Amino acid sequence: MDHACFGYDLVAAKAPRLLVELGSQRGFSFGVFCQSVRSHSQDCTCYAVDTWEGDQHTGSYGEEIYDALAGHVREHYRHYAYLLRMTFDAASPQFSDGSIDLLHIDGLHTYEAVSHDFNTWYPKVAEGGIILFHDIAERQGDFGVWRLWEELEQQHQTFAFKHGHGLGVLRKPGGKPLEQESQLIQLLFADSPEDRQALGELYSIGGQFLKSRRQARKFRQSREAAVKRKLSGKS
């Protein structure tokens, strides 16, 4: 929810041909990406990779999560979105080096796991491609994406959204020059502290707006249900 507006805009701006998400669970972020591909009539194939069994942070969950997502993808994104039900390591040989334009890493959030996922999948990303890291601001327990992120910031072109649990954006070197990228990509990686701050604030407000809208919808639904119960005399 916190980063949905950015994810949606990033797909519009990057126009990826191949998008891969590692860790999809209920498919919230994957749905945001797929919806943007659809709304912007893009020619992009999207893959969600997950065992749909859960991990030590999410806990294990039942088949209904996978079934619901598979049904949703079939209904709305049938011709270009696919679920790969397997481990990240088993899926990686299915992608050629330099082929992925947008990679979202959102699996297990320990330092060891996320470092392994990054090192395994980095070669698969195209020059100038973008890698997103979820939860870079989360420091509870053994969460360690923040630690990897601190290392990556020293070596790569990056942008960090601090709101919510944090989202890291990394641009792999090469590809077209930054000046030929779309405006959003230029703003993310150009060296203007003012632009970076404004961008961080803009998408933080976007996240808050979506959350408030969802709360308002839930409140309206519970009031409507209460009124119905009252009218039917069930109190």
Ligand SMILES: C[S@@+](CC[C@H](N)C(=O)[O-])C[C@H]1O[C@@H](n2cnc3c(N)ncnc32)[C@H](O)[C@@H]1O
């Ligand atoms: C944080 S959740 C993903 C959340 C999702 N992106 C969303 O928007 O709600 C992490 C998921 O990664 C999956 N996962 C973790 N490590 C994995 C691995 N090595 N291989 C496959 N799936 C993995 C878990 O099953 C879990 O569903």
